[in-house]
Amino acid sequence: MAEWDIRKLQILRTLRDRGTVTATAEALHMTPSAVSQQLTNLSRQLGVELLQAHGRRVRLTDAARLVLRHAEAVFEQLERADAELAAHARGDAGEVRVGAFSTAVSALVVPAVTTLRNTHPAITVRVREAEAQEAYELLQAGEVDLALSLAAHAPTAADPRFTRVPLLADPLDVALPQDHPLASAEEPRLADLAAEPWIYGSSGPWSDITRAACEAAGFRPHQAHAAAGWTAILAMVEAGMGVALVPRMAAVPRDGVVMRELRADRPARHVVAAVRTGAGEGGAVGRVLEALRRAAGAPAHEPPLPGPARPPGCPVGG
Missing domain, CATH: 1.10.10.10 (Winged helix-like DNA-binding domain superfamily/Winged helix DNA-binding domain)
Incomplete structure (x- = not known):
């Protein structure tokens, strides 16, 4: 042999x-x-x-x-063995390293950690902020136990190394200056903003999704300004320099900015978690996954999905 x-x-x-x-x-x-x-x-x-x-x-x-x-198959079984040994030796205690993109840290990870402090105080969660793609590289390298990112960057169904857990669809709203004609419109649509100056990143997933969402609405957006941070983007919108798509999880209220829901277009980004296959079936990692699902409003105890195809809508990064 x-x-x-x-x-x-x-x-x-x-x-x-x-x-x-x-x-x-x-x-x-x-x-x-x-x-x-x-x-x-x-x-x-x-x-x-x-x-x-x-x-x-x-x-x-x-x-x-x-x-x-x-x-x-051997690696998967060893991950299960590690998870079961940890659960056997420490019960619901243990350390879980989480890699997550910035807005997910505040919107999902922090509420999950707060819940776990009350329900499982012996579980320690260590957070590492990472860009969407980097989160999976950290998971692959063994530097985090759980990656929280976006469907656009999730492992594919053909990748046996990871198990993906859908968390939520985060709607994309349009940010408008307070005095914009559509700020008080009954049902604004993306197509109504075809002639507007747009603000989004010069490259990367957010640039791709802004273009994709607008093109799905029938036009190519004119990029007037490039910015990566939501604070800068919303400050420019407030100053009347353009309009922008903003994920609801990232929106920060500003007096001079009106956030409008695009009910007809329904653009969204899909937030997912991923673990190495076999690692999320018990122990502390499983507890953290359940807490994240609760923070996202997803039903608890739903079994993870092994890398499904990209869901409909507009999954984005940032």
Whole structure:
């Protein structure tokens, strides 16, 4: 029987994910030569070639991909074992590291932590603010136990490493200057704002979603100003410099800004949590997931969904 080495299999999986020996070494805090040596030893232990030279780089062989396909089931079972051991040893105690984008920290994570202090005071939650895509990179690297981000950046259904838990659809409202003609309109629509100057980020998910939402309404927005922070965006709206789409979770009241719901268009971003497959089925991580679901207004105890297709609407980042 072949000799299976979990640590070496983790190195092989990281090489698949990162693409190069150098990137793998950086992710695992190893030297490139140590990575190469460990994979050579694994190849010898399993009795198959795992890597092929491809120019100045290497690529995985079909045998390596077969090995990893089976190894994923092993990693999943080990995650379950870790979760069950922690629950057995500490009951409902433990530390959970959460990576979350900025508005989700205040709107979801803080209320969840407040609830857990009352219901499970022995659970410690450590929060790390991260951009949407970075949250999953931290989860993949093992630096957080739970990633709170957006459906646009969630793992796909084909990725066996993560389990995704839908939390909520966060509506996108339009921010208008107080004296704007549509500020008091009965039912404003995005199409009514086709000729307006728009304010949104110069690049990234928020730029993409603003354009996508407007194009779905039949026009391409004219970007008058670029800003990434909601404080800056709303200050410019208040000054009459343009209009903007703002997620409801991120909206901060300002005297000179009117937030209007777009009932006909219904743009929204979909907020999700993700854990490594098998890790959210018990113990402290499961408790934190349940508290997040309650904070989001989702039904408790609903089973996680393994990476479903992107939901309808306009999932966005920020």
